[in-house]
Amino acid sequence: MTDRKPCKVCNFTRQKSYGVVVPSLDELKIKGSEFLGLSPGEPVTVVLEDDGTIVEDQSYFLCLPLNTKFMLLHKKEKWSPVRRVDGGTAWMARDSLLLDADTVDTAIAAEPWLDLAQQLKQDLASIILMSEADLQTLVDAPCLELASALGFQEKKAEDLQETLQRVLDRREEERQSKELLQLYLKAAEKEDGQQEDPRQPTQEGAGDVEVDAMDVDSASGFMSRTLMVLKGKTSPETRLSTEDLQMVVTRGVEAMEQVLGWDRMRTSALLQACEAELTGRLQQVQAVQSIRSNTQLDSSRQSS
Known part of the structure; x- marks a missing residue:
């Protein structure tokens, strides 16, 4: 029976490292893949972690010193040296299970999603502040590599x-809603201009949207533009701020009937839609806070 050989295996980011005792190169691939979370049966390439030499021969494998460290690569992953910092002394910490962003190898550091992943690792709530381009970059990142960078399964x-894709989809819906609103405002302005004396200001303030947005209707307490959005035909609740939604819901059906000049059924339907939109937004905030709490809890457990 072949003697069992103690070795070390790591993934291509060097963020996961395990010790194994195996009798052969094939067994190293099987056990190493299992420890590193690679799919069973998926082809992997074994290289020396320090210089990237490909190890394919069983005899060569047996000639290597005990506790040699190997790197397992799969699909399009490639070996690259550890990036040196602090005058070339960073190599002393390369066997650590958890590496700082500065010690991640050059190939990974060049990936545009890595910096974004580090932001998420520190605070998942930073998703809210990311641009659509940044979100798309994270969505397009290789899932397994992203998981490794974040320390996730x-x-x-x-x-x-x-979740990021849903955020992108929602932003696209909001953009389309905004465009529809702009078209509605232009149509309303044109219609009012045909029906009323051009020298008289329009009731809805369609003459200058930016100015009217600052005017508050004394009778209703709403801004003129908010009233125009409420009277819009296409999902007005999606175009209101959370503060405006809260104000509409708080006023209630009877008060909003007078503000909008609508019947009870139509006003009630609008308030139900506003309340549902407000609830959805609050749930999103709670979900982000929950994710942040779980992340902080996981970090505290890992540090302890």
């Missing part, structure tokens, strides 16, 4: 990317 990284 692959399933958790998949869920995160799905």
